[in-house]
Amino acid sequence: MFIATIVAAEQLTKQSLMQALPQAHSLEQVHDAVFRLAFAGDPVAARSSLEQFPADVFVRPADAPAPQLLIADMDSTMITVECIDELADYAGVKPQVAEITERAMRGELDFNDSLRARVALLKGLDVEVLARCYEERVRIMEGARTLIRTLKARGARTLLVSGGFTYFAERVAAQIGFDEYRANVLGVGEGRLDGIVAEPILGAEAKRQALLEQGFDQAATVAIGDGANDIPMLQASGLGIAYHGKPKVIAAAGAAVRFGDLTSVLHGLEVPRAEWVE
Known part of the structure; x- marks a missing residue:
């Protein structure tokens, strides 16, 4: 399991993030422009998919x-x-x-x-x-x-x-x-x-x-x-x-x-x- 943290530079919606990473198990908005997705799968591919957005993206193992x-x-x-x-x-x-x-x-x-x-x-x-x-x-x-x-x-x-x-x-x-x-x-x-x-x-x-x-x-x-x-x-x-x-x-x-x-x-x-x- 991995956690992807998305720090948005512009307004993003939960719907758009879920569409970018449909394998996500959960999505939480933890701050005004900060979202966290829990997912299983390829972390490199997930980062690549999420970096289509104007955002800083961090992908780490859930147990890091x-x-x-x-x-x-x-x-x-x-x-x-x-x-x-x-x-x-x-x-x-x-x-x-x-x-x-x-x-x-x-x-x-x-x-x-x-x-x-x-x-x-x-x-x-x-x-x-x-x-x-x-x-x-x-x-x-x-x-x-x-x-x-x-x-x-x-x-x-x-x-x-x-x-x-x-x-x-x-x-x-x-x-x-x-x-x-x-x-x-x-x-x-x-x-x-x-x-x-x-x-x-x-x-x-x-x-x-x-x-x-x-x-x-x-x-x-x-x-x-x-x-x-x-x-x-x-x-x-x-x-x-x-x-x-x-x-x-x-x-x-x-x-x-x-x-x-x-x-x-x-x-x-x-x-x-x-x-x-x-």
């Missing part, structure tokens, strides 16, 4: 355990920007860097090589720009604090893993409330970026390993990300969620938030609205 670990990407997932693109703006090379970032996130370029190439373009940037960039450009994604604080209140461990940089990850993790963070280290010499990122790079495989080494039962883990370098981590988790992700990521993930903010994940995990920690 409560999350014990949430692991999340940072850039364009827990914050609204790609930090490296914003740094590149201060360096006057944003178009070049942003193009590489976009291709890497779509899975067209090797992430590690693309990161080395982008960091090289930042060589000579005054290190004080990092603080300026954080203050002027970095904004927490809507729903991020509520998601993390609610799951922590329910006993889950939370880990921020970023292919970006420790300067930003440390501050974002503290601002949102993560238990731990991991990210890449920018090289600095004489007060300026030296164009080098410390090895080994925290890329796709390192994100997957960060999840696995926590030692939790896979079924009790949740991973969230938007780019191709998040796919191994998403697929290694009990529930991998593409958050406004690239098409390749949405196809690889077990669920997708396409319309709402990060609080959609709480609905998908069946956390009652009254128990959210704002």
